[in-house]
Amino acid sequence: MPKKSHEPMPKISDAEWQVMQVLWDESPLTAAQVVERIAQEQDWSPRTVKTMLGRLVQKEALAFTQEGNRYLYRPAVSRSACLRDASKSFLSRVFSGDTRLLLAHLVDAGKLSDDDVQTLKQILQDKERK
Amino acid sequence: MPKKSHEPMPKISDAEWQVMQVLWDESPLTAAQVVERIAQEQDWSPRTVKTMLGRLVQKEALAFTQEGNRYLYRPAVSRSACLRDASKSFLSRVFSGDTRLLLAHLVDAGKLSDDDVQTLKQILQDKERK
DNA sequence: TGTAGTAGATTACATATGTAATCAATCTGG
DNA sequence: CCAGATTGATTACATATGTAATCTACTACA
Secondary structure (H helix, E strand, O other): OOOOOOOOOOOOOHHHHHHHHHHHHOOOEOHHHHHHHHHOOOOOOHHHHHHHHHHHHHOOOEEEEEEOOEEEEEEOOOHHHHHHHHHHHHHHHHHOOOHHHHHHHHHHOOOOOHHHHHHHHHHHHHHHHO | OOOOOOOOOOOOOHHHHHHHHHHHHOOOEOHHHHHHHHHOOOOOOHHHHHHHHHHHHHOOOEEEEEEOOEEEEEEOOOHHHHHHHHHHHHHHHHHOOOHHHHHHHHHHOOOOOHHHHHHHHHHHHHHHHO
């Protein structure tokens, strides 16, 4: 087994998440391609996107390989690990780590459509049958 | 009806949440009392706590009334409103606004004990009977 | 009544973040 | 072969954040 050095998850900022999402959805991508994808949703200057890419590489949340004179970027941390990490810190910060509180809040705050409720019940069924 | 000016929720930082939680749990409190409560969990200098209090007052997340030569602090924004706001931005940033994804993740990532699952089912039952 | 504690106000300071602009090397079309 | 476009690299700069220390005014004890 390779030694898992359990590097602390890089702390990804709000804006940076946008960029990560793009690359988790599709990668590798050149900076220009990321800029395109981002443009669909955010009104950022291409410079800004480049900055994000640079910072994410520094944080080792992204990696790249040289392709001719440009870079091909790809995630260096898994989306699921980041989701786990972000969920955990959000949960502890806002809901004192009480998952049930969060769930109750979601259900309660009308965050869930009837459909969502059905899906959720299904998920729970499955989990029980597990 | 008083005119609801819908001020944009003040953006509460990670560290500031700690202080808000204390005051949502019990208020009003003097700075010294907040320092005490915080000391239970965090190893912050009393100065640091004072800074948080000051910033939260600026952001109008806290209000105070003078009591002799000291202040009595109390929340100026409701916990539930902040939970709503924080949940919303977390959800959209991390889970692209897909509540079901978040739920699936929570259930899935073993965040839920069997007990939690029961509670959740109960919550759902209640919601349906609503 | 003078002096040491407190309380709040002001200032400090490094790092993070949002949001770019400028620079140097390279590629590309004429 | 050269000028403009394009790339990544470096620099910029205001605001936010974490983490305090210093300053000033008032209070309470000796």
